[in-house]
Amino acid sequence: MPLVWLDCSAIPKSGRAHAAIGSSVSVLAAVKGFEFLDAGVRHRFDTLRREADRQDFLAARVLAKFVMSKVTGLPPAIVSIEQFCVDCNRAGHGKPFFPSHPELSVSWSHQNGIVMAAVSTFDIGVDxxxxxxxxxxxxxxxxxxxxxxxxxxxxxxxxxxxxxxxxxxxxxxxxxxxxxxxxxxxxxxxxxxxxxxxxxxxxxxxxxxxxxxxxxxxxxxxxxxxxxxxxxxxxxxxTGTHDISLTTTKENAIHENQHPNGRRSNCRSV
Structure with a gap:
C-alpha cells in the first residue's frame, strides 16, 4: 500500500493539520530507518522479536517525523520525539510529543503492516x-x-x-x-x-x-x-476547540504528572 496524504484542508477548523497513512514497507523504503529511531525508545525496539512488529514500531515514528516536517518545515532527520506516561509517571511510552514544539499534537497508530500518523496545531488522535x-x-x-x-x-x-x-x-x-x-x-x-x-x-x-x-x-x-x-x-x-500558535523556542520541561500538552496519556501510544 503506497503512502497516502489525507486531505486535511476539509477540516472545519483554523490552524494546520497533516496526516498520512500507508504500509510500513512504503514508509521505510525511502529512509534509513535507524537514523530516525530516538534513543529513548531503542530499548523497546530491541525487545520486539517479530520483524513485522519492529517495522511497524519504527515506521510509525518515521512517518510522524515526516508529517511534523509538513507542519513546521523542519527536516525530518532533526525532529525528535519523546513519550511520557502521566499514569505511571515514566518516560519512554505514553503520549508522544515533540520537545522542540510541545504545543503541537501528534498521534500515530500501527496494525499489521499499516501505519498512520497525524500532527496538528489542535489536539488530535488517530487509530x-x-x-x-x-x-x-x-x-x-x-x-x-x-x-x-x-x-x-x-x-x-x-x-x-x-x-x-x-x-x-x-x-x-x-x-x-x-x-x-x-x-x-x-x-x-x-x-x-x-x-x-x-x-x-x-x-x-x-x-x-x-x-x-x-x-x-x-x-x-x-x-x-x-x-x-x-x-x-x-x-x-x-468540536469547537481552538488553534494554538507555533513556538520557535525549545521547551524540554515536563512537570510531574503532567504531559506538556495537558492531556492524559492512557499509555496508548506504542
Missing amino acids: VETLSSIPVEPDFAENVLSDTELTILNKLPAASFDGTNLKQLYVARQWVRKEAIVKLGDCSLDNLSMLDLGQLEFPDFYFDTFHRISSGCDYEMIDISIANRACLGALVWR
Whole structure:
C-alpha cells in the first residue's frame, strides 16, 4: 500500500493539520530507518522479536517525523520525539510529543503492516485497524459498543452485497473511532461502552473506499476506508476547540504528572 496524504484542508477548523497513512514497507523504503529511531525508545525496539512488529514500531515514528516536517518545515532527520506516561509517571511510552514544539499534537497508530500518523496545531488522535484483526465474538462488541450502538448493530444484516460482514465492520468502525478518542486523551479502554457514538453515520455501509468527515457528539473526525474496507482508520478532534500558535523556542520541561500538552496519556501510544 503506497503512502497516502489525507486531505486535511476539509477540516472545519483554523490552524494546520497533516496526516498520512500507508504500509510500513512504503514508509521505510525511502529512509534509513535507524537514523530516525530516538534513543529513548531503542530499548523497546530491541525487545520486539517479530520483524513485522519492529517495522511497524519504527515506521510509525518515521512517518510522524515526516508529517511534523509538513507542519513546521523542519527536516525530518532533526525532529525528535519523546513519550511520557502521566499514569505511571515514566518516560519512554505514553503520549508522544515533540520537545522542540510541545504545543503541537501528534498521534500515530500501527496494525499489521499499516501505519498512520497525524500532527496538528489542535489536539488530535488517530487509530488504524485491519478489519481481519477485529473479533467477531459478541463479548467484544459488548465491551466496545454503547447500548445505542448495540441496538444499531443488532439491526444490521449479516452481510453486504459483496459478502462483507457488516456487523464486524460496524464494530470495527466504532472501535477505531473510540481508540482515536482514547489517543486524544478523553476516554480509556475500560469505559469504551460508556462512550456513545451511535448518532454518527456508518459510512462503510455505503462505500468501499473513502475518506470523509463525520460529525456528532463532542467530536468530529475523518473516517478512512482503504482497500475495499480491509483497512479502517479515524482521525478525531474535539468540536469547537481552538488553534494554538507555533513556538520557535525549545521547551524540554515536563512537570510531574503532567504531559506538556495537558492531556492524559492512557499509555496508548506504542
